[in-house]
Amino acid sequence: MQLWIANKNYSSWSMRPWLVLKAFDLPFEEVMIEFSAEPSAGEFKQKVLAANPNGKVPVLIDQAQMVWDSLAICEYLAEKYPQLALWPKDAALRARARCIAAEMHSSFMALRSQCGMNIRAHLDELGAKRWALDDGLRKDVARIEQIWAERPSSDSFLCGEFSIADAFYAPVVTRFKTYGLPVSASSQQYMQLMLEHPAVREWIDGALQESARVEYLEAHL
Ligand SMILES: N[C@@H](CCC(=O)N[C@@H](CS)C(=O)NCC(=O)O)C(=O)O
Structure with a gap:
């Protein structure tokens, strides 16, 4: 493939x-x-x-x-x-994983437009400004935090083991980090778990090694 x-x-x-x-x-x-x-x-x-x-x-x-x-x-x-188990083997967890992946795929337009993915950037100041001004951004983050808080336990992935559902929220984790968005301790724990996952680390390392800068994708312009 x-x-x-x-x-x-x-x-x-x-x-x-x-x-x-x-x-x-x-x-x-x-x-x-x-x-x-x-x-x-x-x-x-x-x-x-x-x-x-x-x-x-x-x-x-x-x-x-x-x-x-x-x-x-x-x-x-x-x-x-x-x-x-790309999707969880348990039917109830699998249904939930599909719902939250689909929700990510079809929603959160304010987060996507206000906080474009830019792994190597540190945009806390811009994040704070957008957070203060954009009600839609705060609503998107609140809904995502609700989804993350409903994971089976505080030290588990969204539906138990790492699954497609987590892959769908990985770029949200990097966005929250890039823009320093003020999320709960529980969300930070999930973010840490994700950032330590070997596949996530490998992608981030790859991003940090890239030299190409694409101006229209640099959110702070
Ligand atoms: N809903 C699509 C979105 C794909 C998408 O928007 N990809 C972006 C890159 S992250 C792209 O190819 N953009 C180039 C363009 O729209 O011209 C998916 O889930 O794959």
Whole structure:
């Protein structure tokens, strides 16, 4: 399998299936397509369109099968490796994991727009300003904290063991850190657990090693 992704510093949707592949030790080749200087244009778009008419990453290519969209890729992997608990084995936990991954996939627009992923940046001051001014941002964070607080125990992942649900919230963890958002001790404990996960650490290390700076994705401009 190949997973086409964009810059690890910025591409939150790429991070999610990449973490699932890594966390479950699935065999894949990473294909990095760096964002171009202009949004929705340039070499990035041309290269992605060669595989995916939707023009976005992530894209999974498994021989003749092309799967686009982060959640669809994770579902495809869960079906391809049914022996592994990409979704929790317990039906109730699995239903919950699917709900919270779907909620992440379809919601939290204020967080996404006000706090774009930028792993190597430290934007506490900007985060504090946006926190003070943006009611939508505070509501998104409150809902995420509620979801995290409902995990089975304070030292567990969202639905027990690490699953697709956690992969979906990983870019939220890095955003909370980048922007220094004021979250509870319980949320900080979950963030710490995530930041210590080997797959999450590997992605973050990769982001820190990147040198490309894409101006339109630098949130503080
Ligand atoms: N809902 C899609 C979103 C994919 C997406 O927006 N990817 C971004 C990168 S993080 C992208 O390719 N942006 C380039 C563009 O829109 O031109 C998913 O879950 O995969």
